[in-house]
Amino acid sequence: MILVTGCAGFIGSNFIHTWLEGQDEGIINVDKLTYAGNLENLAAFTNDSRHHFVQGDIGDRGLIEGLLKTHQPRAVINFAAESHVDRSIHGPQDFIETNIVGTFNLLESVRTYWSGLATEHKTAFRFVHVSTDEVYGTLSPTEAAFSETNAYLPNSPYAASKAASDHLVRAWHHTYGLPVITTNCSNNYGPFHFPEKLIPLIIMNALYGKPLPIYGDGQQVRDWLYVQDHTRAIACVLQAGRIGETYNIGGWNEKANIDVVKLICSHLDLLKPRADGKPYADQITYVTDRPGHDRRYAIDARKVERELGWKPNETFETGIQKTIQWYLDHPEWVAHVTSGEYRHWVDKQYGEKANLA
Numbered sequence: 570m571i572l573v574t575g576c577a578g579f580i581g582s583n584f585i586h587t588w589l590e591g592q593d594e595g596i597i598n599v600d601k602l603t604y605a606g607n608l609e610n611l612a613a614f615t616n617d618s619r620h621h622f623v624q625g626d627i628g629d630r631g632l633i634e635g636l637l638k639t640h641q642p643r644a645v646i647n648f649a650a651e652s653h654v655d656r657s658i659h660g661p662q663d664f665i666e667t668n669i670v671g672t673f674n675l676l677e678s679v680r681t682y683w684s685g686l687a688t689e690h691k692t693a694f695r696f697v698h699v700s701t702d703e704v705y706g707t708l709s710p711t712e713a714a715f716s717e718t719n720a721y722l723p724n725s726p727y728a729a730s731k732a733a734s735d736h737l738v739r740a741w742h743h744t745y746g747l748p749v750i751t752t753n754c755s756n757n758y759g760p761f762h763f764p765e766k767l768i769p770l771i772i773m774n775a776l777y778g779k780p781l782p783i784y785g786d787g788q789q790v791r792d793w794l795y796v797q798d799h800t801r802a803i804a805c806v807l808q809a810g811r812i813g814e815t816y817n818i819g820g821w822n823e824k825a826n827i828d829v830v831k832l833i834c835s836h837l838d839l840l841k842p843r844a845d846g847k848p849y850a851d852q853i854t855y856v857t858d859r860p861g862h863d864r865r866y867a868i869d870a871r872k873v874e875r876e877l878g879w880k881p882n883e884t885f886e887t888g889i890q891k892t893i894q895w896y897l898d899h900p901e902w903v904a905h906v907t908s909g910e911y912r913h914w915v916d917k918q919y920g921e922k923a924n925l926a
């Protein structure tokens with residue numbers, strides 16, 4: 570089996586869907602269940618013995634070392650993080666604690682476990698660290714997309730904390746020989762995306778008749794990847810990625826924010842027209858820009874495509890339609906997330922089980 574962290578969040582929960590829909594190898598999922606963790610994302614696996622959920626912190630060495638010793642996983646994939654740039658600007662402390670100190674403690678727990686494995690298992694073991702393109706900083710409109718050899722130039726507290734975690738992972742390989750692989754991915758979107766991030770926020774605000782906030786001039790560019798293309802890429806990296814390497818993952822889908830928002834509005838106009846017949850784009854509102862806002866991200870994904878044969882299945886146009894339809898089809902998920910009621914659901918569904926290792 571494998572041990573994953575942070576998989577009641579957006580990308581991690583999608584990873585568990587991808588993994589368990591494709592095979593039977595079990596998963597231990599350790600998640601602290603911060604505001605971003607939502608076991609409702611994994612409701613499909615509530616009674617599935619292949620998924621074993623443990624509520625806990627990646628920085629809790631006693632817990633993690635106990636789980637590793639008991640379950641003897643062949644790999645650890647680290648998704649756990651504080652992930653929202655705006656929150657990192659308002660309060661960076663949690664980002665330092667989880668993304669840097671938490672990753673350090675996780676690496677030490679894994680190193681202790683891995684050092685004690687028999688040679689055959691030690692050789693086969695992998696630690697995959699899931700990171701972001703934001704570590705590379707920002708691009709001008711004409712600069713080449715980020716490749717794995719770009720310098721690290723993080724600009725937000727979030728990006729700096731992820732950059733620090735990547736450096737720790739790298740150092741644990743070079744110094745201790747831990748068999749690590751790091752992935753740096755562009756902006757994801759798709760099912761179970763928490764509505765603090767641009768795409769789900771716009772879909773939900775549009776449907777609730779609220780303003781659609783555009784930071785600054787709306788001309789910032791992001792390179793969007795459908796989340797299940799990302800989770801497939803991580804599975805490929807685990808299976809065949811080279812130890813000590815980093816892989817950039819992206820969808821070749823650069824879009825300006827304002828164009829993303831207008832596209833969502835035009836799809837909603839067709840799928841769920843406003844009661845007053847007016848276009849959703851009327852709700853677009855320009856607001857004060859994010860401090861230090863990176864202008865453009867773009868990923869050169871040729872290495873992962875060439876070495877591992879991975880390619881995205883979705884274009885932005887197909888992925889955004891699937892995403893909007895998913896939000897329209899899941900009004901209960903949306904209502905629970907927005908009301909915070911999903912926390913009650915955790916107690917109701919799992920109760921004390923959530924704490925059992």
Ligand code: NAD
Nearest residue numbers: 575577578579580601602603605606626627649650652757
């Ligand atoms: P998310 O915020 O939706 O989920 C993060 C999860 O980590 C939550 O379930 C949370 O409860 C858990 N967590 C937080 N602190 C923890 C701790 N100390 N111990 C255990 N669990 C903890 O984030 P996401 O968007 O799913 O991102 C997952 C990973 O992918 C992150 O490492 C992020 O940096 C990276 N990433 C995200 C994107 C994106 O577009 N969302 C793109 C590239 C990389």
Ligand code: DAU
Nearest residue numbers: 652653654701702703755756765766767782783784789826
């Ligand atoms: O690039 C990968 C990163 O993508 C991940 O590492 C992060 O975890 C993830 O949150 C995301 O970061 P961004 O800051 O790019 O995503 P966000 O959805 O917050 O914002 C996307 C763009 O939209 C960004 O340019 C800011 C802008 N924006 C965002 C919000 C929430 C707005 O214009 N209005 C908004 O209300």
